[in-house]
Each structure stands twice: as C-alpha cells, then as structure tokens.
Amino acid sequence: MSNNLISVKNLKKSFGGLKAVDVHELLFKKGQLTSIIGPNGAGKTTFFDLISGFQNSDSGKVYLNEKDISNSQPYKIARMGMVRTFQLTKVFDRMTVMENLLFSGSNIDNDSFLNSILKLNSQKLYENNLKDKANEIMNDLNIAHMSNSYARELSGGQKKLLELARAIINEPEILLLDEPLAGVNPKLAEDILSLIKKLSESGITILMVEHNIEAVMKISERIVVLAEGSLIADGEPNEIRTDTNVIEAYLGKDDE
Amino acid sequence: MILKKISLRFIFALFATLFSIYLVFLLNSEGAPRILLNLLTFAGIYGLSAIGLNVHFGWTGLLNFGHASFMGIGAYVTLLLMPHAAGREGVVVTTGLPFIAALTLGIIAAALFGLLLGLPAIRLRGDYLAIVTIAAAEIFRLLVRDLESITGGVYGIINYTENFQKYRPSFIDNFSDNLDFSPSQAWVCLAAWVSILFTILFLKRLSNSPWGRALRAVREDEDAVRAMGKNAVWLKLQSFMLGAGIAGLSGVLLAFNYGSLESTVFIPLLTFYVWAIMILGGVGTITGPIFGSIIFWVIISETDRFAYLLFENANGQQLAGVRFLLVGILIMFLMIFRPSGLLGKKEELLLDVK
Numbered sequence: 001m002s003n004n005l006i007s008v009k010n011l012k013k014s015f016g017g018l019k020a021v022d023v024h025e026l027l028f029k030k031g032q033l034t035s036i037i038g039p040n041g042a043g044k045t046t047f048f049d050l051i052s053g054f055q056n057s058d059s060g061k062v063y064l065n066e067k068d069i070s071n072s073q074p075y076k077i078a079r080m081g082m083v084r085t086f087q088l089t090k091v092f093d094r095m096t097v098m099e100n101l102l103f104s105g106s107n108i109d110n111d112s113f114l115n116s117i118l119k120l121n122s123q124k125l126y127e128n129n130l131k132d133k134a135n136e137i138m139n140d141l142n143i144a145h146m147s148n149s150y151a152r153e154l155s156g157g158q159k160k161l162l163e164l165a166r167a168i169i170n171e172p173e174i175l176l177l178d179e180p181l182a183g184v185n186p187k188l189a190e191d192i193l194s195l196i197k198k199l200s201e202s203g204i205t206i207l208m209v210e211h212n213i214e215a216v217m218k219i220s221e222r223i224v225v226l227a228e229g230s231l232i233a234d235g236e237p238n239e240i241r242t243d244t245n246v247i248e249a250y251l252g253k254d255d256e
Numbered sequence: 257m258i259l260k261k262i263s264l265r266f267i268f269a270l271f272a273t274l275f276s277i278y279l280v281f282l283l284n285s286e287g288a289p290r291i292l293l294n295l296l297t298f299a300g301i302y303g304l305s306a307i308g309l310n311v312h313f314g315w316t317g318l319l320n321f322g323h324a325s326f327m328g329i330g331a332y333v334t335l336l337l338m339p340h341a342a343g344r345e346g347v348v349v350t351t352g353l354p355f356i357a358a359l360t361l362g363i364i365a366a367a368l369f370g371l372l373l374g375l376p377a378i379r380l381r382g383d384y385l386a387i388v389t390i391a392a393a394e395i396f397r398l399l400v401r402d403l404e405s406i407t408g409g410v411y412g413i414i415n416y417t418e419n420f421q422k423y424r425p426s427f428i429d430n431f432s433d434n435l436d437f438s439p440s441q442a443w444v445c446l447a448a449w450v451s452i453l454f455t456i457l458f459l460k461r462l463s464n465s466p467w468g469r470a471l472r473a474v475r476e477d478e479d480a481v482r483a484m485g486k487n488a489v490w491l492k493l494q495s496f497m498l499g500a501g502i503a504g505l506s507g508v509l510l511a512f513n514y515g516s517l518e519s520t521v522f523i524p525l526l527t528f529y530v531w532a533i534m535i536l537g538g539v540g541t542i543t544g545p546i547f548g549s550i551i552f553w554v555i556i557s558e559t560d561r562f563a564y565l566l567f568e569n570a571n572g573q574q575l576a577g578v579r580f581l582l583v584g585i586l587i588m589f590l591m592i593f594r595p596s597g598l599l600g601k602k603e604e605l606l607l608d609v610k
Contacts, residue, residue, distance in 0.1 A: 054479065078485035086483070092476035095469070103473045104484045106466050111486065113494055116465030117458075127466065170484055 005030040005174060005205050006051065006082075011060035013043075013050055013229075020046040021057070022229045028174075028207065033200040035208045035216040038226035039249060044209040045087055047226065048176050052084045053077045064174075079108075081173030085180065087209075089159040091166075093152035097143060100151050100162055101134035102127070105169035130169075137165045141195065157188040164195065175199065177208040181215060193219055217241065225249070269537075269547040269598040276554040283558055289435045295553045297441055300448030301509045303549030306533040307455055307542070308502030314540035315468065316495040317475030319382055322373070322389030323503055323530050325396040328522040329369045330504025331511040332400060332407060334362030340416040342408030348415070355419045359508055366504025367497040374496040378489060381478075390524060401519040412518030413511075420444075420512050444513045451509065452546060455502055459542050471495050525580075529556075532583050535590055538597030547598050555582060 006028040013021040021043040028034055036044050049055035051062050053074035061070045069077050078084075092100050109115065110126050138144040141161045146154060151162060160180060167175055180196065181189045189212070197219050200206050210216050216223060216237075223240040225233040227249040233240055240246055280295065281288045305327055312318040337358035341348045352358065377388040400407045407413070417440065424443040432439035462468050473481050474491050481488045511517045529552070537548025556579055563570040563578040570578070596602050 052483070054482075073487075074479075074482040075485050075487050078483055083485070084483050086479070090477045090480040090483075092473050092480065094476060095472055099469055099472075102466075103469050103486075106469075108486065111466045111470045113462075113467050116462055116467035119461065119465065123466070166480075166484065 003030050004028065005065060006207075007063045007066075008051065009061045009063075011047075011050060011062065012058045013046055013055065014058060019229045021050060021226075023047070023060075023226075023231055026224065026231060026234075028205065030205055031200075031203055032221050033196070033206045033208070033219060034222045034224060035210055035220040036224045036226060037210065037213065037216055038232075041228075042226040043229040044226055045178055046229075048084060048178055048207075048209060051077075052082060052176055054084075078170070082176065083167045083170045083172035083174070084176035085160075085163045085167055085178055087178040087182065089156070089163050091151040091154070091159050091162050094150055096148050097138070097151055097154070097162055098131070098134060098147045100166055101137065101169050102130055104166040105130050105133060105171075134165075134169060137168055141165050142191070157184040160184055160192065161188075164192065168199070172204060174205040174207070177206065177210075179209055179211065181210055181212050189215065265599050265601075266543075269544070272598065273547045273550050276551045279558070280554055283561060287436070290437060291557065293435075293437050293441060293445060295557050296550070297445040297448060297513055298557075299546075299549040299553040300445060300452055301506050301513060302530055302533055302553070303537075303545045304448060304452050304455060304509070305503050305506035305530045306537065306545035306549060307452065307459065308499040308506065309530050309534050310540065310542070310545060311459070311471075311495055311499035311502065313534065315463070315471045315475065316492055318378070318492060318496065319386040320389045320496075320499070321386045321524070321527055321531075322391075322393030322396075324522040324524065324526040325373075325389075325393035326366045326370060326500040326503035327507030327510060327526065328393075328396055328400065328519075329500075329507070330362045330366040331507035331517060331521075332362075332413075333365040333504075334358045334508045335413050335416050335511055335517060336406070337361055338416055338419040340413050340419075342406075342411070342413045343404055344409075344411045346411075346414065352419075355423065358419070359505070362508055363501045363504045366507070367501035370496040370500030371493055374493045378492045378496060390527070393522070393524065393527065397519050397522050400522070408518065410518060410520075412516050414516045416517075417512055417515055420447075441513065444509060447512075448506075448509045451505055455505075456542055456546075463542060467494075528583065532587055534597075535587060535595075536597055538600030541597070541599040544597055544599035551598075552586075555586065 004027040008023055008026040011021055011023045036047065038044055046055065050057045053069070053072050053076070056071045061068060063069065064077070064080055064082060069080065092103065110123060115123050135144065138147055141164065143158055143161050143165065146158065151159070154162060164180065177196065180192055184192060193215055196206060196208070220237055223235065223237055224231065225240060225246050232249055233243045233246045235243070277292065280292050284291050305323065309320065309323050312320040338352040338355060339350050373389065373392050377385055380388060401409055403409065404411070421440050421443060424439065428442050428446065429439045432442045470486060470491050474488050478488045510521065514521065533548045533552045534545055536552055537544030537546065559579050559582055560575060562582070563575050566578065567574050590597065
C-alpha cells in the first residue's frame, strides 16, 4: 500500500435515484499520470469533487498518504498537497494575474491578519520571493505579458493557463485537472499538454478528467474509464484502446 | 510621489465634495457654519460606518444588510458600561468604566457580535446572507426595545454624554464660541474625523497586504479559494468582525452626537443610508465613503428646501418621505450612470448587477 498515494474504497454518491459515483476500489500510485475518461454524466467530475472534498460522499473512504480524508474540508485536503482545477475555470476575475498567483502561492501564515498588520521584513521577503516564483511560472506559461491585467480580461485559454499556474505555484503533490483542454484552441492545447507532461515528469502525481481522447491516449500512463458512476476499465492506453467494454460504452461512438 | 498617486477620479470627487459644501453656504444665508458642522458630524459618523461596510461588501463580497445592529451593539455596550440614566424612571447608574475602556469593550462587543452572527450565517451566499443579517438586525433592535430594565427600552438612555464631553479640550470651546457652534457637537465631529483618519490608515495598511488580497479572492470565488488551501469561512468571519468593530465605533459616536439613545435609531433605514453612502463613494475603495458621506448629507440636509417646494409647510413625516424618495432616486441614478461611485475603478466594478 505504501506507493499508493490515493486510495478510494467503496466510494458512493447518489443524487436522488441517480447513482453518480459507485467505485469499489481505486488506487493511484505516486508520480503516475492518470486520466479519467467516460461518457458525459459518467461521474468523473463528481468523483473529483468527492476526493477533493467539494462534495460529501454517501459512504466509502478516501485515503491520501494513508490518511483518511473522506469528507474533509476542501481547504484541508488542499493543504495536504492535493490541489484541483475546475471544469469551468474559476479565476479571481477582478484581481490581476499576478495577484491571482500571489494569493495562491502564499501560505496561511503569510496571509494572516496579524502578519498583515505587523508587515515585518520577513513578510516582505516572503512576498518578494513569491513574486519571483510567480514571474518564473508566468514566463513558462507565456502569460507574463498579462501580469498586470485583470484576470477577467484573459481569453478562455489564458484563463485555463492561469488556473494551471495557480495550481503550480501552490506546489502540489497531487494535481487534479478537470478538463484542462476544454474550449482551448489546438495550438494552446498542445502547449498545455506538454506542460502537463512536464509537471508529471517533475514528480507530481496527476489525475486528469478529459474528453479529448487523442490527447489522453498520448500522454497518460494509465487510463481509468467510468460509466454511470462505476469503473468499467482500468489500464494502460493500449489496453483501453482495445477494451470491448470501453468501446461499447464510449469509444465506439466517438471512434470509427 | 504623492502627486503621482492622485487620480482624476480623486480630483473629481474632491471638487464634487467641495462644491456640495459650497452649496450649503449658498443655500443658507444664515447659520451656514452651524448647519455645516451638524452635517459634517453626521457625515463623519456615517462615513466611518460605510468604511466598515466596505470591508464587508467591497473587500469580501459579503452582503450585509444588518449594519445598523453592529453600530447598535457598539453604542449600547459602551453607554451601559459608563455612568448613565436609563428607562422610564431614569434610573441612575453612577458607577462605570472610564470612556476609553468602555469604548474599547463596545468595539470588541460589536466585533464579537459579528462573529456570533457570522458563525451560523456566513456560510450562506449572497442574498441569503443579506436576508439573515437584516433579520438579525431587527431582532437586535426589538430586543433592545423590550429589555427595558437594561437598555431603557423605548425611553432610552440619557445623561451619558458627560463621560465623553469631560475630555473636551478647551480650544474647541473657544473656537465654537467664535463660530456659534455647539461645542459638544464640535467635539464629536472632531472625534469622528480623527477616527476616520486612523481607520483609513489602518485599512490602507491592510488592503495591500496578503490578508487584504485573500479577502478579495474570497469575494471573487470562494471555491477557488478553498481549492488553494485557504479557509474561506474563517477569512469571511475575520472580515465580518473587522467591519463590525468599525461600525461599533461609529455607533458610539452616533450616540454621543444624539444626547439620548433609544432603539429606533437603529432601524433598517440607517443601514440603507450607509449603503447609499458606500455606493456613492465607490464600493471597494477606502477613502470613497468620506466623499460619498459628505455629499450624501448635503443632499439629505438640504432636502427640507426641496420638500418645501413640493409641500407647503411640510411636516416631519413628509420630510422623511421626501428623504426616502431622494435616497431612492440617488441610488437609482448611480446604478445607471456610475455604478462604480465617485472613486471606484470601472475595471474593478464591484456592483455588477447580473
């Protein structure tokens, strides 16, 4: 169990009569890039919500580093190193891109009311370091020129980048990406994909929900397929490509 | 360096404010200084309250419609801790804390009331919080009215002003003699504007800090704040407490401006006045409410003239009606033509009514 970073056991969630998630067991290894795919309404986002604490499960357990995080507060889970992005980007619209990043990278000590009144030199130093880090990330993601623009002035794709940048500056151990390529032009999608790959290579464990099958096949080390809330396939991209269950439930309609 | 920071908006706001003060002299051939003092006192007190409200709404996005109750808690706790007389019989309480101690406790009480109200309510979003806060403020007011043995009920609290007026420096008396001012009101006015000055310096320090940034992030998107590992509920509670404390201070000043205090002071209209001032000055700005407040009170205090145009020998009730009308029209015009207020940035428009 030691190299299983996240383990999910008997996780269940229904909305009224609709079974949204019903996963018997699912383990995620440290450092792996896993994609979660499935037809619309398969429960992928709900699954993310459950493990990141944004929704409470009806029953079942989620462990992070062997610690029970089932139904914990989202911010507590995030502090433990599991950071997520959202399907519909949630940037801080009326704050600048820089502020978006500084807020996200700042630790709770730095954010505290007391330290913000005292404004000690240590805080200034911390903020300056944070600014350097933010600039570096913005350069990497080609949004440095937008540093002082309000986040709401960004295009849809740039907002996706900003959300990614915000997650990166948070230095996560695990990154949950909810449709990072949705509504992004092909060129930018390529950039985002290679960024995700780079992040994965740097040792971050990544779980990604994505509809772009081609992209998923290209970069994933493992693919988990959900349909109607349940696990129907789990394996390497090659295995998934030929899995009859998957083709029936999902790929069959899209492919060929 | 300071010059660089002064924006066109600021200059416009300054001119608008100075013009409105000039208007007072223009419209009142007699007793203009006294009218102006009265107006500036109210402007200072309400402006301070609006600055507190701006921490709630402008910084953190909390729709607080119970601001009057925070002012009320501050006022009642402070007054009751000092020597005073209360109730129908005017029961005299001769012992009590010195003014500064009582004031400090009053402000703390207001902040704690913010926490107490916030604990169950702050998880509510948007309009739901507005409904709960306005209800809580009414419950507070009715409780104060009915707990006659403590608060004096409808008969109110009297004989408390001396606790504060005894610290009045002599220069105010000399100054007031010359200008035909009420020295006690001049002292309250000075206290209000000094309070504003310190509050603004304090908030300026906070607004550019990581804490202020975190509050703005909460205003923009709570879910994203949580996803970044920040406790949005605690940030909102802190904001609620800070704004409530500032409101508490303004409530105390309001009580000292009136010679007696009873529960009807804290009707919802008080909250709406403060809202109008905040919107007029610019939501999310720090100094905006000062300008907003002065202009607002010029409008309010010159209403009488306007009312006399509409009604011959307007009585108090008609005057109040006209004031309501004016505040309504003012907010309507602001919403249509300048929702960012006097000092608000267009790009940071915080009142986008969706």
